[in-house]
Amino acid sequence: MSDRGADLFFYALLLILPLAGLIARRPPLKQTVKMALAWIGIFAVGLLAVSQRDRLPGIFSDQRTSGGETRIRQDPDGHFYAEVEIEGVSRRMLVDSGATTTALSVGTAKALGLDLNANPFAALIQTANGRVAADTARVKEVRVGSIRMHDLGVVVSPAFGDTDVLGMNFLSRLASWHVDGRTLVMTATDRGAAPPAE
Known part of the structure; x- marks a missing residue:
């Protein structure tokens, strides 16, 4: 069974259990229909909220800030995702210490209005799926x-799909970063204002 099929089975089971309990109580038909519709509505709203989690960072935030420190809880998939604002454009980005350079999807690059033709030479990037050609920008x-x-230097390629990644060129400019249990802790530094050579 695919991951999507397993998810659908799990959600269907979550819906069936309260409905089965309702039917087992044998209330009058009109009351049964009302309560069944209420449960379906509650389930639909919950499912919609979970599916739109990336677009509702203020509600489902795994990121906390205190002074110059930002703490990000580990996602259930084992990765860390940061709520990032790039020139006013909000994105949920994978934090990847294995990525040398911050990588943006073509969609994010378009939203930012990046000029990808400024450098006529594409960069060759080593990814988990092999080498890909990518445009460079800042x-x-x-x-x-x-x-x-x-x-901050970035690379852009259709090969990245919809994924945006904060790479080592971002992390290396922090005062410090480390993983504490299931939390990524990043500490700001004044050096972020003046980039080193990338």
Whole structure:
């Protein structure tokens, strides 16, 4: 069974259990229909909220900021995802210490209005799926919680799909970063304002 099929089976089971309990109580038909519709409505709203989690970061936030420190809880899939603002465009980005450079999807690059034709030579990037050609660009500002970085190099390629990644060129400009249990802790530094050579 595929992951999607397993998810659908799980959600169907969650819906069937309260409905089965309702039917077992044998209330009058009109009351049964009302309560069944109420349960279906509650389930639909919950499912919609979970499926739109990426677009509702303020409600389902795994990211906390305190002073110059930003803490991100580990996602159930084992990764860390940061709520990032790039030049005013909000994205949920995978934090990947295995990525040398911050990588953006074509959709994010378009939303930012990046000029991908400024450099006529594509960069060759080593990914988990092999080497891919990517355009290079720079973004003026990247914000993660209280962390603010200026003039960050990025790569853009259709091969990245819809995934946006914060790479080592971001992490290396922090005062520190480490994983504490199931939490990624990133500490800001003034060096974020002035980039090193990338």
